[in-house]
Amino acid sequence: MALRMKNIAVRKAAAVLVEDVDFTVDPGRLVAIIGPNGAGKTSLLRAGIGLEDHRGSVSVDGADWASLSPTERARKISYLPQKRPLAWPLKVRDIVALGRFAYGAAPRSLAGTDARAVDAAIASCSLEPFADRAADTLSGGEEARLHCARAFAAETPYILADEPATSLDPYHQRQVMKLFKGYTERGGGAAVVLHDMGLAAHYADDLLVLKQGRVVAEGPTASTLTADLIEDVYGVKARVTDDGVTVLP
Numbered sequence: 001m002a003l004r005m006k007n008i009a010v011r012k013a014a015a016v017l018v019e020d021v022d023f024t025v026d027p028g029r030l031v032a033i034i035g036p037n038g039a040g041k042t043s044l045l046r047a048g049i050g051l052e053d054h055r056g057s058v059s060v061d062g063a064d065w066a067s068l069s070p071t072e073r074a075r076k077i078s079y080l081p082q083k084r085p086l087a088w089p090l091k092v093r094d095i096v097a098l099g100r101f102a103y104g105a106a107p108r109s110l111a112g113t114d115a116r117a118v119d120a121a122i123a124s125c126s127l128e129p130f131a132d133r134a135a136d137t138l139s140g141g142e143e144a145r146l147h148c149a150r151a152f153a154a155e156t157p158y159i160l161a162d163e164p165a166t167s168l169d170p171y172h173q174r175q176v177m178k179l180f181k182g183y184t185e186r187g188g189g190a191a192v193v194l195h196d197m198g199l200a201a202h203y204a205d206d207l208l209v210l211k212q213g214r215v216v217a218e219g220p221t222a223s224t225l226t227a228d229l230i231e232d233v234y235g236v237k238a239r240v241t242d243d244g245v246t247v248l249p
């Protein structure tokens with residue numbers, strides 16, 4: 001049981017965006033994908049779920065991703081894209097209910113399992129006070145939790161999230177990471193693109209480190225995230241301690 005990507009490569013004309021990346025997300029693990037701007041993190045996630053033309057193969061719990069129908073795929077992996085525009089002023093509860101779409105649930109008439117999944121997702125993301133508000137009235141932190149709730153409502157075994165904590169204040173960044181941690185503690189497998197190495201150090205079980213489209217390091221966070229790695233990948237000096245990561249001036 002795992003989400004496995006093998007030999008993933010993404011090219012656009014002469015540009016190599018991702019080259020020969022192997023990547024596994026195991027149930028119960030939170031993997032942080034880190035690397036500088038343009039390293040290929042988004043391209044890898046998009047290729048992994050078939051949104052980007054690519055070479056290589058993807059399997060989910062033993063099933064070849066290419067052979068799954070759109071509905072089967074939507075029941076396996078939730079994807080939080082980097083850009084998450086809210087096109088309509090829908091109610092928070094109705095947006096979370098979109099997570100049940102792959103089960104045939106109509107947002108305004110949820111029952112049984114669907115209603116329970118939506119209520120649980122709203123509760124786990126502390127969105128009860130906002131459930132009947134128009135989503136375009138939420139603050140940035142509340143909106144980030146809304147997107148997490150939509151993903152959790154789908155009750156997929158895997159979630160891929162592209163920078164879910166970016167542009168949030170430190171408190172809300174931690175809140176969002178705790179949501180993913182809770183999801184993996186309940187048995188889900190999550191891969192989360194992060195730019196904040198402190199968050200990665202604190203919350204991720206494993207790291208996948210990309211640079212110029214290639215994997216330069218991977219493994220358990222504690223042994224993988226070193227000052228040498230940070231200098232090699234980002235070109236900055238850093239101090240890595242049990243308390244976290246400090247990027248030096």
Ligand SMILES: Nc1ncnc2c1ncn2[C@@H]1O[C@H](COP(=O)(O)OP(=O)(O)OP(=O)(O)O)[C@@H](O)[C@H]1O
Nearest residue numbers: 012013015017035036037038039040041042043044
């Ligand atoms: N259609 C395209 N043609 C050429 N290059 C592209 C195309 N799409 C993306 N790229 C380039 O591919 C590289 C990888 O982009 P990607 O968005 O995957 O990186 P990223 O690691 O997610 O970056 P960031 O941290 O800035 O979000 C970037 O240099 C980007 O400009």
